[in-house]
Amino acid sequence: MKKVLTVVALCFALAATAAAQDKGIGLRFNGGYDNGAEVSYQQQMGAANRLEADLGFGAYGGFSLTGIYHWVFGLQDVTEGLAWYVGPGAGLRIGSNGLGAGIVGQIGIEYTLPTVPLQFSIDTRPGVFFGKGAFNDWGAALGVRYRF
Numbered sequence: 001m002k003k004v005l006t007v008v009a010l011c012f013a014l015a016a017t018a019a020a021q022d023k024g025i026g027l028r029f030n031g032g033y034d035n036g037a038e039v040s041y042q043q044q045m046g047a048a049n050r051l052e053a054d055l056g057f058g059a060y061g062g063f064s065l066t067g068i069y070h071w072v073f074g075l076q077d078v079t080e081g082l083a084w085y086v087g088p089g090a091g092l093r094i095g096s097n098g099l100g101a102g103i104v105g106q107i108g109i110e111y112t113l114p115t116v117p118l119q120f121s122i123d124t125r126p127g128v129f130f131g132k133g134a135f136n137d138w139g140a141a142l143g144v145r146y147r148f
Contacts, residue, residue, distance in 0.1 A: 025148075026143060051070070081114050087105070100131040123141055124138070
């Protein structure tokens with residue numbers, strides 16, 4: 001009986017997780033200053049808001065940490081699962097040329113598959129960084145995330 005209850009509870013938990021899909025984790029392949037890949041995590045903050053945190057590994061021998069607040073706007077009139085997003089954020093970059101901290105913005109479009117919890121996105125994230133490693137950042141990115 002305990003095994004049956006455990007299996008039933010597990011099924012309910014998996015169904016609730018699949019239906020909610022309020023988190024996402026994956027990779028963001030970018031072409032900006034980092035010119036590398038980022039591990040990307042998204043957390044819903046409501047029906048139309050979320051936080052995104054990205055840990056990047058760049059071509060300049062360093063890494064970056066970026067946090068962004070998104071406003072998400074559904075495009076269900078076009079197709080189910082399609083949305084666009086925009087928001088401000090901040091970033092920290094550490095590389096061979098020093099430390100840089102700055103402000104960023106992000107705008108993009110995403111599509112979440114209706115039958116499989118996968119999300120694809122294309123966006124751009126311009127930024128201005130200050131410090132010893134000061135630079136301006138601009139580039140496009142392709143993201144692939146598992147939604148759970």
